[in-house]
Amino acid sequence: MAPHLVTALTGPLLDLEKKILQATPAIERWFRLEWQEHTPPFYCSVDLRNAGYKLAPVDTNLFPGGFNNLATEMLPLSVQAAMAAIDKYCPDARNLLLIPEMNNRHPSYMQNVARLMQIFRQTGLHVRLGSLSPEITEPTPLALPDGNMLVIEPMVRSANGRRLGLKDFDPCTILLNNDLSAGVPAILENIHEQSLLPPVHAGWAIRRKSNHLAAYDEVAKKFGKLIDVDPWMVNPFHARCGEVDFEQPDGLECLSDNVTSLLAKIRKKYKEYGIKDQKPFVILKPDAGTYGMGILTIKDANELKDLTSAQRARMSIVKDGQRISDVIIQEGVPTYENIKDAVAEPVVYMIDRYVVGGFYRVHAEKGVDQNLNAPGSQFVPLAFAQQHAVPDLKAKPGTAAPNRFYVYGVVARLGLLAASLEMERTDPNPEVY
Structure with a gap:
């Protein structure tokens, strides 16, 4: 579903779209070279705001929780990207332990967990759920709205304390879908023989948005120079x-x-x-x-x-x-996109370095200058169908949905690259990189 784009005929964004489309080969080569030097986060979502005069990321999430909101047509691409991601850390992986949010039993979030399990099972992995909650002392069933069931289990450390798993389940890779806002639990510390993804310093107990914004400043400047645009067109001011x-x-x-x-x-x-x-x-x-x-x-x-x-x-x-105690002041970027007269903003999802889909976050009770990530928001999958994966270079700027979605993907990947730099620079064990 392609929404009505109120900004479709405004000049500055059309100029930005045109420059990005014309520079597609240079942009893709630049990303390819950057990924030779930097490791992308395992997965990531980026909230974008399309103001007509600029298109900029306003939030980058390293523990994305809305995979259930992606179009089902994008599942094969998600599986391929997940395979590429897993191969980097454990090519012969057989088991994956997924750790969801501790106290979030909202049906929508649990459907996100189920979708993640579906994606990684299709990569050839046995996937089970581990809980950080001390209240989970035995395998516990969790009902989904569609009638299916998930089972979450208590986690255990191995006899030598170096590995984390479940009873009779030893994973090669541990995937966090928990942002660690409450702190880093002891059970996740000093894991040396397994890949813990994302690393604990990506969690909000340690991570700071100011570090990400500083890294994004650098990325935006490089990108602006590459395609000859003012970096402000893709980057909000901040303090x-x-x-x-x-x-x-x-x-x-x-x-x-x-x-x-x-x-x-x-x-x-x-x-x-x-x-x-x-x-x-x-x-x-x-x-x-x-x-x-x-x-x-x-x-x-x-x-x-x-x-x-x-x-x-x-x-x-x-x-x-x-x-x-610490506060970010960020330039407000209004969103002039809407669906059925409700304000909307695009959210782009990535696994490894690949865009795997996205959705519009829609809120009928919010204004163009307000936060849409609030109770009452709804989600409409972005039309990132396979036929839209490649931009139409012959189309006029602002007239083709594939082009607009490609531009979304480019700007979202700028946020992904900034997150990669951020993670490198804040890693307590930099020798890993």
């Missing part, structure tokens, strides 16, 4: 504040100063590109955190003085009760 205390009236000076500075930089760009119908705004979000929690839209620094007690409380704590 960081540490030691923010939303619960104290005087704890937001750093935020106020950075918001003012960032809004001024955005206005300057708007003036440069003749953008007159959009008011600059920024998004405040925790430097560590996910699930769309702790996010606030700000259009004027003075709004920080008038935050309600409810807003302050919402900005103070994120998933698993973790308190927010």
Whole structure:
């Protein structure tokens, strides 16, 4: 299903699309060379925002949880990409241990787990589920909405303590679909003989968005030079504040100063590109955190003085009760795509270095400048059908869905490459690379 693209006829994005399509051979060669030097994350999803005047990633998730929202036509591609990913770490792998979120039993999330199991079973692996919850002490059935059943089991360490598995199940590879927001459990530490993917420093107990954004700045500059575009076209401005205390009236000076500075930089760009119908705004979000929690839209620094007690409380704590102290201020990128008059944003999924599909996150109750990753959102698979895998270079910019989806894939892979650099630079054991 190709949604109505409100931005289809706006100039700047058409120019960006045209340049990307014209530079396709150079872009693909550049990615190929980069992947010779860097290892892509095992899997990844990137939230994009199409503002008409720019197309940029606004979030990069290293523990994607929406594989059930991808079009079923994309399953064969997902299986091929998963094979390529597994071959890098354990070519003769027979068993894979999948560790899902500890407390998330939402039907949609469990369907995501089932889809992941389906993908990896098709690669020739025996797949079983292990739990980090101390409440799981024996194999426990979990019902799915379609009537099928998953079984989650308690994990055990081997006699010498060097391997992690289940009773009578010794995996070569351990796949985390748990972002470790609550911390790194002892049972995941000091695993030396198996591949733990993604590594624990990809989890929110250790990972920081500011590291990712710094890496993405570098990637965007290289990409801009490659195709001769302003890197701002694919990269939101950003800043960081540490030691923010939303619960104290005087704890937001750093935020106020950075918001003012960032809004001024955005206005300057708007003036440069003749953008007159959009008011600059920024998004405040925790430097560590996910699930769309702790996010606030700000259009004027003075709004920080008038935050309600409810807003302050919402900005103070994120998933698993973790308190927010470090905050990212990110240029707000409005989304002018919609499906049936509901605001939408594309989310692109990758396994290894390959785009394997995506979906539109749609929210009928949100505006173009608001966070859509919120209760009430719905998902519409992107039309990344096999026939759309290759762009149509003869089509006029903005008229062909394959071209728009190809451009989405290119910008999403910029986020993937930035995540690769981020993981290398924050790895406590850099000799691995």
